[in-house]
Amino acid sequence: MSKIIVEHQPSEERLNAIGIRSCPTWSKEPSTFPWTYSDREIAYILEGEVTVTPDGGEPVNFAAGDLVTFEPGLKCTWTVKKHLRKHYLFE
DSSP: OOSEEEEESOOHHHHHHHTGGGSOEEEEOSEEEEEEOSSOEEEEEEEEEEEEEETTSOOEEEETTEEEEEOTTOEEEEEEEEEEEEEEEEO
C-alpha cells in the first residue's frame, strides 16, 4: 500500500465527513525539506503545488483541491513549488 494517497477533487460530502474545513491551516513558501510522519496526516490543499518524494520511492504530485493522506512511518522530502496553504488533521 502506498504511504501517500491523493484524492483529486474530493466531493463536498467527503470533505464534510472528515471535517477538514474546520481544521487548522498551515502555509509554506516554495522550499525543499525532509519530513518524517509519526502519525497519519490528512491534508486538504487550498493553494499551491507540491511534490513529495518518499525515501527510495517515486515522487507524488498534488495541488490545490486535492485531499492527501500521509501514512505513519513515511520518510520523505517535500518540494513546495508554489506557495502552499492547507488544512491539516493528525490522527
